[in-house]
Amino acid sequence: MDVTADRQRLTEALRQVAAGDKAALQRVYDQTSAKLFGICLRILADRSEAEDVLQDVYLTIWRRAGSFDPERGVSPITWLAALARNRAIDRLRASKGHLNRSLDMIAEAPDPTPLASETIERDQAHHQLTTCLGELEPEHAGYIRAAFFDGYTYASLAEAAGAPLGTMKSWVRRALMRLRTCLER
Amino acid sequence: MSDLGRLSDEDADMLAAEYALGVLDNHAKLSAERRISMDPTFARAVEAWQDRLSALTAEIAAEAPASHVWAGVARRLEAPGNVVELRLRRSLMVWRGATAAAGSIAAALALVVAWPRPAPPAASPVLTARLAATAKGPTVFVAFYDPGRKAIVLTPASVNAAEGRSPELWLIPSGGKPIPLGVAAFESSVQMIPTASMIGVGAGTLAVSVEPKGGSPTGQPTGPVIATGQLTNL
CATH class of the missing domain: 1.10.10.10 (Winged helix-like DNA-binding domain superfamily/Winged helix DNA-binding domain)
Structure with missing residues (x-):
């Protein structure tokens, strides 16, 4: 897998999402949803909750892609992973069903x-x-x-x-x- | 904003680390989020910590979500409530920046120009918002931001004129007081050029209220709000 090409492709897709391109959002989804779903699932340990949060994550990406600035040096997948993790943790806390692991x-x-x-x-x-x-x-x-x-x-x-x-x-x-x-x- | 006082670089970096890790309680977390929206140095420190810690996600196995998940995203993208999202671009720096005391921006407008309807917004507006009374209600006004002119154009869609009254456009930052953007009209497009630096407003709502002719006498909305649209942040 060519890391640099992947990163460039994702950065470009996010730029297009920020410009309101829905097809570009699907490209972002195709490239990243398995990784982000893994994160949601790991944190929430509930498939249906994780799916729900994942949808929310991509709608947030749709609205906030403009705030991703590749010039700051953060990789797009790091930005997306942090977003997914934050959303999943927010949901976990809201559901109060967490903290049951020792x-x-x-x-x-x-x-x-x-x-x-x-x-x-x-x-x-x-x-x-x-x-x-x-x-x-x-x-x-x-x-x-x-x-x-x-x-x-x-x-x-x-x-x-x-x-x-x-x-x-x-x-x-x-x-x-x-x-x-x-x-x- | 009293909790946004100055921190030493070391304390700011630790707060960034705590925020990125997620150990802060809700109050401290919200305060850190406000700081992120107003302090680019702090925002970069948070990103640096997210970057450091994100290596842990390598321990999480990727798993493809079921196909109905994307279908749900696509359906919600088409939902009418989503049209109200303003699409902000980086070229929109005038909208970012530090909002000085929101109340003092009554002088937000250098110029208000009215022209007869229909007035197509010139150039290619990069930012649009549909303002409606309810998420699914009919469009009452449409707002465009024209980056060429650095102007906001508010165009009435379906609204009944109120005799002797004027519609006024407001930006309501999350948790903040409404910032007047300008007095519009019920029957024509009005172009407004905000001059005040609105940097740092972040997320907020656009709202149109019905005010005495010529605009609110107090600098804050005094009449009924007839339409709102969501401004989401950068």
Whole structure:
């Protein structure tokens, strides 16, 4: 798969969506819906909810494609993935059906079996991030994962971990700072 | 906006990280979203964190959604309620930027020109909005933004003139006070040229209210709102 060509194709399609081209929205959908649906499904763990959120995500892309600015250097798939994740987490929180997985489960290291890799570029970014997460206290890395994949907030993390809110905040902040430093190495 | 005070670079970057990770409570999250819409440096810091963390999505297996999902998107695109979405472009910088105190923009218009109907909007308008009393109701006004003239043209579609009254167009930013865009007319297109920097307004609603002839005396809507259309943000 040619990463640069994919990225250019997606960027161009988003530009056309911003200009009101509905056919371009379908091209964006064809190129990205499996990835974004995977994200919605992972977070919501409910196919019908995930489908509903996915529709909402593409309608949002339709309205907001103009706010994607390729010149800022963020890849279009990152922008879209962040949008899908945010929507799915909003839905999860609204449904109150979340936070039923134990933090211990989440804190477990990910399945070491590599997924069918999307691109070498993504693999490298993932490898670097997991390496940096691995340098944190395991519980702290678990909090980052629980927030990312399961929509935990400071308050729900503190409750789940039985720690004072202020303590949880300082743990997570320190973990984020260490992540940033590690990723910049 | 009192919670949008200055932060040190370090604190701003941490807030960006917390927002991107999603650990903030609702109040802090909304406040961060306001900051994103008003502070490009902060918005870029959020994107940088989204970029760093998004590598985790590589752990999520892709899965093709069922075919009815796209059909649902396509159907909703055609729904009448969607026509009201304003399509904003980057060329529309005049609409972005920092809204100074919304109330002080009563002088938003340098010029109001009326010409007889039908007045086709010149050039190719990149931004249109259908304004209606309800999402499925008949179109009451149509708004165009003409980037060449940096002008908004409000054209009546089906509206009954109110004797001795004037329709007035407002931009209502999310959570903000209405910003007057100009006094329009019931029977002709009116072109308005906003001069105030409207940067940072972000998402909002366009609304037409019925005011005393010549426009609202207070700088805020005083009469009934007869049509609205959604402005969605960049």
